[in-house]
Amino acid sequence: MARTGNCHNIADFERLARKRLPAPLYHYIAGGADDERTMLANVEGFDRYNLAPDYLKDIRSVDMGRRVLGRDLAWPLLLAPTGMTRMFHRDGELGVAREAERSGVGYALSTMATSSIEDVGRSSAGPKIFQLYLLNDEQLNFAMIDRCKAAGFDALCLTVDTIVAGNRERDLRTGLTVPPRLTAASILSFALRPRWCVNYLTSPAFSLPNVGPANAESGDLSTLATYFAARMERNITWAAVERVAQYWGGPFAIKGIQSVRDARMAAAAGATAVILSNHGGRQLDGVPPTIDLLADIVDAVGDRLEVILDGGIRRGSHIVKALAMGATACMAGRPYLYGLSAFGAPGVGRVLELLRAETERTLALLGCGSLSELGRNHIRLASEVPDFLRTQESARSATPLRNIL
Secondary structure, eight states: OOOGGGOOSHHHHHHHHHHHSOHHHHHHHHOOSTTOHHHHHHHHGGGGEEEOOOOSOOOSSOBOOEEETTEEESSSEEEOOOTTGGGTOTTHHHHHHHHHHHHTOEEEEETTOSSOHHHHHHHOOSOEEEEEOOBSOHHHHHHHHHHHHHHTOOEEEEEOSOSSOOOOHHHHHHTOSSSOOOOHHHHHHHHTOHHHHHHHHTSOOOOOTTTSOTTOOOOOHHHHHHHHHHTBOSOOOHHHHHHHHHHHOSOEEEEEEOSHHHHHHHHHTTOSEEEEOOGGGTSSTTOOOHHHHHHHHHHHHTTTSEEEEESOOOSHHHHHHHHHHTOSEEEESHHHHHHHHHHSHHHHHHHHHHHHHHHHHHHHHHTOSBGGGOOGGGEEETTOOOHHHHHHHHHHHHSOHHHHO
């Protein structure tokens, strides 16, 4: 059996996850909405920017620490909220939260998690954020917030870009819908992954313990998901955001922001951070990659809000590019899910080890001994014309026509 040490980048983990998961579950992680253009652009967008190093600096140590959403992180990464994580491996959210604590990064627990707010609160002393989907019952929303306060969560994150579900055609083809659509192909894909099936059958039954009361009993997952989807609030107003922010009373992020206007509105509504996100390209296809929106939003609200970039992170160099543009931190989901699917919690730990080493190495190679030394002078467009060509072009433009004739 392959070991985690044989995986040297996120792509290695993705390949193993594809081998070990039933096809519908792999494609649930890997897929996006419609033609998946935004999902792919999130990753490819980083290639639009090159790094510009400054050498002959003291990089005997590299300080990557940063305070994010009220907690000090060893390096500026948050693990994104992902629903029903125990579908991919029995270690689930609890294993991910422990590995996040061990690495010194933040962990965001989803409303749609298969582990409870209370269990995650007990299992990890690391920085913890609860990701809230607003339901059309304010009493239930506030009850979840009360549970987060009691469980010692550090921050609240309100997701606003899922008022309707994205059109995820991969899930329609594989049958991973709510409720599941079983076909001969989907049944066969599970039969071809006996190890996953054994782990599933020998693990406790899944539930969505954060949707209802803290002592909600395990039930049929598709029924619970259907119940939850029916109760999603489709009229999220800025007034509602203000009530949530005031009721929580602590570090508060709004996830799904994609415009300067909404970022400014978030600041006015009481947010302390915005998470620039298009849901990993899983909601509205055709929007820009988040890295292309980052600098404008930082310039608009960076003096008032923390700006966290979500989407497309596959390398430590991606994290460094975002930080150079002004991001406070980055958020990633798919990379750790691939690690979890391939090896359980140790796979998550290895993913974080690789990303941390890549981030530190990139900073050192840029000549930055700390995050405070990193700036936009370390970034340039990959398509930018070199100075000597720009000078020649300017000279040609300035040559009088008579001299040419």
